[in-house]
Amino acid sequence: MQRWGITIPLTGVPLTAHRELVEQLPDLGYTDAWSAETAGTDAFSPLVLASQWAPELRLGTAIVPVYTRGPGLLAMSAATVAECAPGRFVLGIGTSSPVIVRNWNAAEFEQPYARTRDTLRFLRSALAGEKVTAEYPTFSVGKFKLERVPDPAPPIMLAALRPGMLRLAAREADGAITNWLAPGDVPTVRAEIGPDTELAARVFVCPTEDADAARGLGRMLISSYLTVPVYRAFHEWLGRGEALAPMHEAWAAGERQRANEVIPDEVVDELIVHGSLDECREKVQSYVENGLDTPVIALLPTGGDPFEQVRGLAPR
Incomplete structure (x- = not known):
């Protein structure tokens, strides 16, 4: 089934x-x-x-x-x-x-x-x-x-x-x-x-046709979760290390807003269904x-x- x-x-x-x-x-x-x-x-x-x-x-x-x-x-x-x-x-x-x-x-x-x-x-x-x-x-x-x-x-x-x-x-x-x-x-x-x-x-x-709103929420979740070391390693293993590197750099520098902004749309669209x-x-x-x-x-x-x-x- x-x-x-x-x-x-x-x-x-x-x-x-x-x-x-x-x-x-x-x-x-x-x-x-x-x-x-x-x-x-x-x-x-x-x-x-x-x-x-x-x-x-x-x-x-x-x-x-x-x-x-x-x-x-x-x-x-x-x-x-x-x-x-x-x-x-x-x-x-x-x-x-x-x-x-x-x-x-x-x-x-x-x-x-x-x-x-x-x-x-x-x-x-x-x-x-x-x-x-x-x-x-x-x-x-x-x-x-x-x-x-x-x-x-x-x-x-x-x-x-x-x-x-x-x-x-x-x-x-x-x-x-x-x-x-x-x-x-x-x-x-x-x-x-x-x-x-x-x-x-x-x-x-995220069932909404407002893609900007969905991506905004998605970015906040991604920067909160995927900066955790086990999730960072998971996505490096999956091949997203380069795409997420700017987020990790900004997060490590304490620039939380910047960390959200540099997450590519493609990554959000892959990981968040909207x-x-x-x-x-x-x-x-x-x-x-x-x-x-x-x-x-x-x-x-x-x-x-x-x-x-x-x-x-x-x-x-």
Whole structure:
């Protein structure tokens, strides 16, 4: 089946006010609802609500940081959603970023690859109901056992941007979740994980025919995200190093406005889907045609009715 996802909650919409829309998503053709976790809602609570409002949807976290909860709490949170949505929940985990981990959550951001690998291995055991006592390279756990074991245990997907983490996702997880890529980048990512590993990606969609407004918003997002070292390295790997070099130079000099201004239109148009609802839907579909299994639309605010926009972006 072709999957078609949406990110919840929507910007500016109270969490409990989503019920009307979420209940309609399966009939509109959406198969998935995925949450995120930065400084808004936590990743799990919106999915607990959605599990009761739309029992047909697959639900996923994209992503939960491996540093900001202890391993046991992460397992408990995942098991709770899995119990609310048996067989319909996917746990997406990843490193997040130094800003979120260090600056906002007072945790150490060290050995991201190893910490993700170790957390994945712990979660596999814990969510299967095993009593876990283990010395992992990045943390240790003694005699942890879930009191409420989910049946079935949820699949686990990894946030992955470059070959090392992508290959770990293909080798030990149930899929890879990526972010900030163009349709033409999908084959590069797909080549690292092979044809049989699920690949999901958040796709930023700004449904407006005011190209200047869409690009303005897109530039602010790009300069905020792609100056993070892991995203900078990701886009250098994808071949955008030269195009984004002026942005990085201005950002390093503290010239934030200048950093926005020097991002080329072509880069914005590659990474931000904008245009009419029909044009946006077709471009999201182009990700699928290039090898993406699960597009997860992240609706950017345009001043329009977000519920109507979500309805208009439903697959045809």
